[in-house]
Amino acid sequence: MSTESISDRREHVRSISVTALSALLGVGAAFASVALTGDLGPAEAAGDTQALMLVVGAILAQFILYDFTGIYGDDEFGVKHYLFIVFMTFSFWFVTWGIFLTAEFQA
Numbered sequence: 155m156s157t158e159s160i161s162d163r164r165e166h167v168r169s170i171s172v173t174a175l176s177a178l179l180g181v182g183a184a185f186a187s188v189a190l191t192g193d194l195g196p197a198e199a200a201g202d203t204q205a206l207m208l209v210v211g212a213i214l215a216q217f218i219l220y221d222f223t224g225i226y227g228d229d230e231f232g233v234k235h236y237l238f239i240v241f242m243t244f245s246f247w248f249v250t251w252g253i254f255l256t257a258e259f260q261a
Contacts, residue, residue: 183247
């Protein structure tokens with residue numbers, strides 16, 4: 155019984171950590187995209203591929219970080235986890251950067 159509660163707690167902390175890191179890196183990539191495309195208008199900035207490469211870099215950095223820290227074991231990290239990290243990071247980047255572009259936020 156006690157090992158189940160410890161395991162459940164570990165799973166819960168791990169899922170919160172992965173979700174929070176994905177969200178923070180997505181928002182951070184949006185701020186970096188604004189800083190990178192600050193001199194462009196909103197229409198030109200939206201088509202900039204360097205801003206998209208920032209979010210791809212944030213996604214890849216997470217995979218390296220999770221592998222280095224050992225948050226997931228060798229057999230626990232599957233396709234579902236990859237898709238979750240990609241979706242969360244891209245979604246937070248897309249929404250945050252979209253808000254910045256429509257508000258014409260200058261970094």
